[in-house]
Amino acid sequence: MSTVALPIDSFGVSHKGCVRDHNEDNYLIEPQTGLWVVADGMGGHEAGEVASASIVDHLATIGIASSAPDLRARFEDRLSRANAEIRGISRSRGITIGSTFAALLAMDGRFACLWAGDSRIYLVRNGAIFQVSKDHTEVQELLDRGMISAEEALTWPRRNVITHAVGVSDELEIDFQQGELIPGDVFVLGTDGLTAHVSDPEIEAAVKSATPRAACQGLLDMVLARGGTDNVTIVLVKIGGGRNGALHSDRSAVEGLAR
Template identity: 70%
Template sequence: MRNLLFAERERLGGKLSEVALRIESYGVSHKGCVRLVNEDRFLIEPQSGLWLVADGMGGHAAGEAASSSIVEHLATIGVASSAPDLRARFEDRLSRAHDEIRKLSQARGATIGSTIAALLAIEGRFACLWSGDSRVYLIRDGAISQLSRDHTEVQELLDRGVLSAAEARTWPRRNVITRAVGVTEEIVMDFRQGETLPGDIFVLGTDGLTTHVADAEIEAAVISAAPEDACGHLLDTALSRGGTDNVTIVVVRFTGAGQAPSTHPGGNGS
């Protein structure tokens, strides 16, 4: 039974790129300065055209199990023959993880789930897909834009005009999420898609990053640095400001055809 629903946020125009782009990518994950366990996970599969971060929820190691299930299932995605094939493989693996997490929830009698923010890239195109408050950013032509939109209670209040941006920053329930994989009967995700261009940099991060590091600081960290160095700098910044949650970052840079790629799995900090 199909249990993966997509609500498209926006279509990004442009014809397919004729330039064969190479990719540099790197990821890091750390438990932070307060939490005892790291319930975040990330996946880097450049040959498949897939990168993702996941932030588990549920406590008592359940959140770790949820985010791990997403990574383990999507790690089997393989090499797709086309963009539709890649999308179908992604949906299939995520649906399997969703079902597994729901079975675990029923067995434990508790709500268990995980956010996900993913980047798919193939044939000169990209799609970013998300559920929850993990984010996807695009840095292009020297400017950063948040492609994802948080699925949180505070974002809904902002959208309705109930809260101002200043009020949202101190709202006591600002971390209450309204969507996550494994929580509801069906997965509901938003997505955006577009053309990949030389010089594009994507940053995927859990809320342990974005709680402590502003968008402009993310842009400054990645715009002229190798993905590994950018990840290290962003992680150090989040930890130096308290590291109140697990922190996970994946940086993906699309370079010109003549430049050598660097696709590192990155580190998984304690």
């Protein structure tokens, strides 16, 4: 495992959108810790934002890990604590609340992407965009089983039904992907308020030649110009230390992330 610390530039934005009257999203940017997170709360006014804030508040206590495995263990411990806290709030209020999340961990030249729900993580590498995460939704399950087509999925009446989220059950179910960081990599973490209005190629184009700050603002402006029907949160993480033109030798490793 590489011990070389790659320079990292990151930025995040969050907005209630054009329709909702409050913002149930939260995000966390902790470059010193090696942690970036977006969370999209569910449960209605004064409930969804409590769930997403619980995730962010617990993950903010991770501190400096001694190794990549230690960082992963700390992350899962804090997420489990958030899950238990949200479950307790649900029981006390007599309602079900929860939150999706998408997280990037980076340390010692390696990365891990972890998620639950339909908040997504993209990797832009060598001039191509890859969706690292895979939606935990009813429509994605139907696609995986071959019961509906990709075209049908776009207008499926229950396409936003979430199958995994933090706080909705005592047993926490998350997925992950991991790999090696390469200079020039750009990770895009976004809640579904982003992907409801902006296509993958548009995300790729927005981040290719812009700073994380400029790309975040450009993507947010695009969402709002198209109606902003949901809260939207975007976090960009750019790995520095090299030029994209020198990275094609690792193409096979990238293709393993394609879905």
